[in-house]
Amino acid sequence: MARRALKLASWTSMAFAASGFYLYSNKYLDPNDFGAVRVGRAVATTAAISYDYLTSLRRVPYGSEEYAQVRSEVHLRSARRLCELCCANRGTFIKVGQHLAALDYLLPQEYTSTLKVLHSQAPKSSMQEVSQVIREDLGKEIPDLFVSFDDTPMGAASLAQVHKAVLHDGRTVAVKVQHPKVQMQSSKDILLMEVPQIYWELSTKRVLLMEFLDGGQVNDRDYMERNKIDVNEISRHLGKIYSEMIFVNGFVHCDPHPGNVLVRKGPDTGKVEIVLLDHGLYQMLTEEFRLDYCNLWQSLIWTDMEKVKKYCHRLGAGDFYPLLACMLTARSWNSVNRGISQAPVTATENTEIRNNAATYLPQISQLLNRVPRQMLLIFKTNDLLRGIEATLGTRASASSFLNMSRCCVRALATHNKKNTYSYFRRTQISFSETFSLWQISFHELILRAKALRLASWVLALLCWLLPAPH
Numbered sequence: 001m002a003r004r005a006l007k008l009a010s011w012t013s014m015a016f017a018a019s020g021f022y023l024y025s026n027k028y029l030d031p032n033d034f035g036a037v038r039v040g041r042a043v044a045t046t047a048a049i050s051y052d053y054l055t056s057l058r059r060v061p062y063g064s065e066e067y068a069q070v071r072s073e074v075h076l077r078s079a080r081r082l083c084e085l086c087c088a089n090r091g092t093f094i095k096v097g098q099h100l101a102a103l104d105y106l107l108p109q110e111y112t113s114t115l116k117v118l119h120s121q122a123p124k125s126s127m128q129e130v131s132q133v134i135r136e137d138l139g140k141e142i143p144d145l146f147v148s149f150d151d152t153p154m155g156a157a158s159l160a161q162v163h164k165a166v167l168h169d170g171r172t173v174a175v176k177v178q179h180p181k182v183q184m185q186s187s188k189d190i191l192l193m194e195v196p197q198i199y200w201e202l203s204t205k206r207v208l209l210m211e212f213l214d215g216g217q218v219n220d221r222d223y224m225e226r227n228k229i230d231v232n233e234i235s236r237h238l239g240k241i242y243s244e245m246i247f248v249n250g251f252v253h254c255d256p257h258p259g260n261v262l263v264r265k266g267p268d269t270g271k272v273e274i275v276l277l278d279h280g281l282y283q284m285l286t287e288e289f290r291l292d293y294c295n296l297w298q299s300l301i302w303t304d305m306e307k308v309k310k311y312c313h314r315l316g317a318g319d320f321y322p323l324l325a326c327m328l329t330a331r332s333w334n335s336v337n338r339g340i341s342q343a344p345v346t347a348t349e350n351t352e353i354r355n356n357a358a359t360y361l362p363q364i365s366q367l368l369n370r371v372p373r374q375m376l377l378i379f380k381t382n383d384l385l386r387g388i389e390a391t392l393g394t395r396a397s398a399s400s401f402l403n404m405s406r407c408c409v410r411a412l413a414t415h416n417k418k419n420t421y422s423y424f425r426r427t428q429i430s431f432s433e434t435f436s437l438w439q440i441s442f443h444e445l446i447l448r449a450k451a452l453r454l455a456s457w458v459l460a461l462l463c464w465l466l467p468a469p470h
Contacts, residue, residue: 038089045085049078075110083114090179094118098257099380102387106330106357112387116258124156129180130163137204145202149175155259164212173199174213178206195276213275215262219391227265229272234263235394236403237274242385243407246378247294248414250285254377256384258391283377289315291415293378294408300329301405303339315375320367323360327367327379330386332356341401341443402444409436 056074060067086097100107101115125133131142142149146165153161160178167173174196196211203209216223218238224231238261245252253276262275285293292314299307312321325336332349357364368376389400413433417426 041085041088042093045081049081052077072108072110075108076114079111079114082111083117086115086118095255098259099383102257102384104387104390106354106383108354124153124161125177125179127151130161130177133177133180133206137207138202146175160208167202171199172212174210176208176210195279213262213264215264215273215275217258218261218263218274218388219258220263221392224263229263229265231392232394233272234274235389235392235400237272238385238388239400239403240407241274241276242381243404246285247290247297247404247407247411250287250290252283252285252378252381253279254283254381256381256388258388261388283374285374287415289372289374291412294411296328297404298408298412300325300336301341301401301408303337303342305337308336316370316372317367318370320363320370323363323367324371326353327364328382330382402440405440406437409433409440 052074056070057067060070082097082100086093097115097118101112101118104112134140134142134145138145145167147168147170149165150163153163154174155162160176163175163177165173165175196213198211199209216227218234221231223229224234238256242252242256255278256276260276260278262277264273264275265271266273292311295307296311296315299305299311308325309321312324315324317324322333322336326333329336329340330353331340331345332352335343335345335349368379394400410433413429416429420426420429
């Protein structure tokens, strides 16, 4: 077990080292910021974590209470070292840390809870640096542009930080200011951002003024309870949003960590709203990939294992198709074979997945080298969404899979109708689409009926065991 824990820590830390080498080779980055010092930090952190696991767990009896206590302490020390590395190297290291922090269902709690600070409390630029960027890009001082400007940022991320401010015409805005050392590559974060509303006349490549939208982070259960927001409704809406993006529209917002997803009740309607922030990282899917991915998910949801194998092969997995299926669904291979929409995730299965994540790291690495590059950001997005579901306690719901299936049916039907000139064939496709959607709704109704029946049985049992006092 010590060797497995060491392997997990080594691979996690090596991800940071690899990121450092990649960033150093990127021509758009300042070599003074991404040089030997930064790579050296990553290597030193990897060595320190590996040594800690190796020496701390070596002489402790495996399976004992002492082993569990020592392992937890090593996890915590290692997580703090990784967090310090992210804060020191900043930039994309923070993005990697944010991703790891969202993997509640996969990584030990000590890692995710320690790294969660990176979602909105990454290292900040000083007000002097913020003022300098605004002065250089807009040609004016802060008081000339704003009636008020909060010195303390509402949140700081890997590439920029956000301040709340009020314009002279009374509009409340969010001012996103790029960190001074971030170079040309980060301008993509600004140029692709479309929501919330942008005030382009006061925006540049390094300063972005947006409509101010209030809300709580999507993983803040306390905020939802205070505002009477149903976590299950949020989970369903989030799943629908991303299913529409991926399967129907062929593009996906690939950075849905909790700091980029807000929830709130609309001030005018009182209805629950999800606000997506930071639209700088999108993946456009090719038509071939999108259709193969649709068919794969349909096969997984309806437990058609022959087609699961077929479409995993089409997506480059080869003999690693069982691993690809498990990684996409975050379920064990046994659950995939039984049907992922038939039974919820259990604590035992969660433990199995966590243990196997370390055991199969070499195979996972080989698989990632085989699949199309589009799949890598899909993996990242899936991991972040599942982390949110795990935090909200909604991961066991089958409704998310059924909503995905609805989007897959619509997407495949639209493609097939677009590629036929026969009126009869289009009518046939439309009928098949309607029937498939009806089947999904009927299946969902059966699952709800089973859940209600189970609840009534439990209630009857409690009434029998605990009769009302006379």
